């Protein structure tokens with residue numbers, strides 16, 4: 001047995017994917033679900049705090065509606081999710097009640113986490129639930145999420161929840177034993193990656209973007225989720241949910257699946273929130289001098305280094321900062337709206353007052369509100 005310290009941490013987010021939960025499309029697998037609930041109860045009794053992120057609403061809805069293939073129309077997916085979420089939460093409620101635990105349904109959209117006020121609210125609620133010994137069961141609020149406000153897959157949601165509750169570990173349970181160097185469904189000789197660093201760029205190459213018939217993520221979103229989770233210092237384990245007692249064995253220090261370790265200092269909470277924005281309102285393109293000042297000297301972004309402004313944003317919104325080649329190098333909270341930024345770009349900060357008639361801050365993005373990518 002091998003001791004691995006990330007799995008010894010107290011707070012875990014456990015994500016259960018569609019492929020796993022629905023036994024490849026035959027409706028919810030109640031036996032498997034009871035097994036995970038039982039393991040979570042034992043972890044809880046041993047002092048761990050667990051947040052569950054569970055997919056399965058659309059798949060269970062399809063099953064209840066008698067649909068054989070996943071529809072592509074958004075309103076049909078939303079209808080299926082509305083029907084299926086009932087079954088999903090009922091199943092968790094029953095299983096956790098059997099373990100004398102309370103389950104709590106938490107449905108989130110990306111908009112909820114993009115708005116700072118609602119983000120802080122969601123964070124307090126989840127923390128309160130953990131203090132109350134309840135098991136939060138989180139899913140995307142599929143019935144209201146339009147394409148613009150969609151996480152898109154529950155791996156991303158799991159990582160953002162790990163950031164939100166400052167989890168020690170994100171466990172992604174799936175239908176494979178972990179991350180392989182190629183898709184094991186296509187390549188019988190694929191090799192399991194036992195351990196890696198979350199920010200290692202080679203990992204994305206291993207994760208083919210192909211997804212199962214029910215889920216939306218595939219392995220690529222799991223690797224990206226590990227990188228996101230690392231921003232708040234969480235390690236990620238990707239492993240087979242059907243492996244008997246997988247959660248308990250992980251907690252005992254057994255090596256299962258793929259462990260991806262966080263390899264950078266965790267960002268402070270506000271910077272995590274800035275970095276976790278999935279959809280940004282605008283882009284600020286900067287020259288080579290500004291890129292150097294941000295990256296090498298850790299400076300604020302000044303209007304003088306800006307060459308182009310794309311999109312429409314207001315003061316206080318998060319924008320993407322791009323280098324002359326168009327690569328995203330940072331993101332941050334901007335001090336001036338897009339229209340104002342267009343007027344002051346390329347100018348020294350002393351000119352802001354003359355051009356706009358007032359000056360809020362000499363920086364376009366202060367370094368305290370800037371996250372390097």
Ligand SMILES: Nc1ncnc2c1ncn2[C@@H]1O[C@H](COP(=O)(O)OP(=O)(O)O)[C@@H](O)[C@H]1O
Pocket residue numbers: 016017018019020055173174175176178179180181182183184185206207208209210211212213215216217218219220
């Ligand atoms: N490198 C890889 N290693 C493991 N699985 C991979 C890899 N590349 C692609 N996959 C595929 O990703 C699938 C898991 O993703 P998905 O179906 O979205 O699961 P979930 O519903 O658990 O999120 C696997 O069944 C596998 O076919």
Ligand SMILES: N[C@@H](CCC(=O)OP(=O)(O)O)C(=O)O
Pocket residue numbers: 016017018019054055056057058059081139140142152153154155214215216217218
């Ligand atoms: N919110 C959706 C799940 C999204 C999804 O399929 O995610 P995943 O299991 O990561 O591929 C549902 O409950 O059906």
